[in-house]
Amino acid sequence: MKVFRYSQARSIEGAVRAGATGTFLAGGTTLVDLMKLDVLQPPAVVDINGLPLDRVETLPGGGVRIGALVRNSDLANHEAVKTNYAVLSEALLSGASPQLRNMATTGGNLLQKTRCYYYRDTNYACNKRQPGSGCAALDGFNRIHAVLGGSDRCVATHPSDMAVAMMALEATVHVQGPKGERAIALDQFYLVPGNTPDRENVLLPGELITHVTLAALAGGTRSRYIKLRDRAQYEFALASAAVAVSMSGRRIQRVRIAFGGVGTKPWRSREAEYALEGHDAGTENFRRAADAAMADAKPLKYNGFKIELAKRALVRTLEETTQAA
Numbered sequence: 001m002k003v004f005r006y007s008q009a010r011s012i013e014g015a016v017r018a019g020a021t022g023t024f025l026a027g028g029t030t031l032v033d034l035m036k037l038d039v040l041q042p043p044a045v046v047d048i049n050g051l052p053l054d055r056v057e058t059l060p061g062g063g064v065r066i067g068a069l070v071r072n073s074d075l076a077n078h079e080a081v082k083t084n085y086a087v088l089s090e091a092l093l094s095g096a097s098p099q100l101r102n103m104a105t106t107g108g109n110l111l112q113k114t115r116c117y118y119y120r121d122t123n124y125a126c127n128k129r130q131p132g133s134g135c136a137a138l139d140g141f142n143r144i145h146a147v148l149g150g151s152d153r154c155v156a157t158h159p160s161d162m163a164v165a166m167m168a169l170e171a172t173v174h175v176q177g178p179k180g181e182r183a184i185a186l187d188q189f190y191l192v193p194g195n196t197p198d199r200e201n202v203l204l205p206g207e208l209i210t211h212v213t214l215a216a217l218a219g220g221t222r223s224r225y226i227k228l229r230d231r232a233q234y235e236f237a238l239a240s241a242a243v244a245v246s247m248s249g250r251r252i253q254r255v256r257i258a259f260g261g262v263g264t265k266p267w268r269s270r271e272a273e274y275a276l277e278g279h280d281a282g283t284e285n286f287r288r289a290a291d292a293a294m295a296d297a298k299p300l301k302y303n304g305f306k307i308e309l310a311k312r313a314l315v316r317t318l319e320e321t322t323q324a325a
Helices: 012-019 031-036 072-076 079-084 086-093 098-103 106-110 162-168 270-276 283-293 305-323
Strands: 005-008 023-025 044-047 056-058 064-067 172-177 180-185 208-214 222-228 239-248 251-260
Touching (some): 012 044, 012 172, 012 208, 056 079, 072 079, 072 098, 072 106, 086 162, 106 162, 106 208, 162 251, 239 305, 251 305, 283 305
Antiparallel strands (some): 172 180, 222 239
């Protein structure tokens, strides 16, 4: 670990000023690990744990406001979240371990770094870690890597479960920076690697996530998250699916679908949504939607199985969600 400056932010404005040349520290469950590995070497670390950003609040007319420092455990077990946004509670509880969920924060979860082993091992080339150095995963052991959204520069997956659920819930990320405040739809927050895999989102230097908002869901909306992985606990997704659906009888009126484990960002599938809206719930239609979702998938040498796995994850999630309706 390299020498760095450490400071504690006393206000959001102070954090923004200090963060312009440093990195924010919240739960630290990923940042500290990566600093120890010399993957990240920030010149300054700004501790934001003292800021008043640790509350979940219900909003007038429905919806919730989730502070950036709300711990994953608290969010998963919040009554409004369990009742109205089951997909989010399920996604959070499927991630990491209880100890890590007690530390990890909402903002940090959105920004967590990939688990690509080539990114985390400085002996290998990684364009995300060192632009222009190459991507060892392309010709290496790429079983855990992306089949959607990759490029010839990077095929690393985004590891978050929470962000996948929030994508299906059409969350909005609120940030404050040197130029003031702005709200960013989560679907526009993440960037695919393209030619700049080191830039993962649209945040500008010094911008701090302050909270996330979820709009109220239509009455009767059901939601579900299913995660498929190598072992049942403490494991990242090989493929996961988040679904929020509202129905009239057996007819799907509105559905939002997102995948984890298969994309370079939490992957919303409008193709699958278009294939389902206005149609009856049923396995045949679910399979057709799954095929549409994976139509542009590009497998690598070792991860082609993810395409079928993601399809099955979506079909199962839709079946369980609509059966409950």
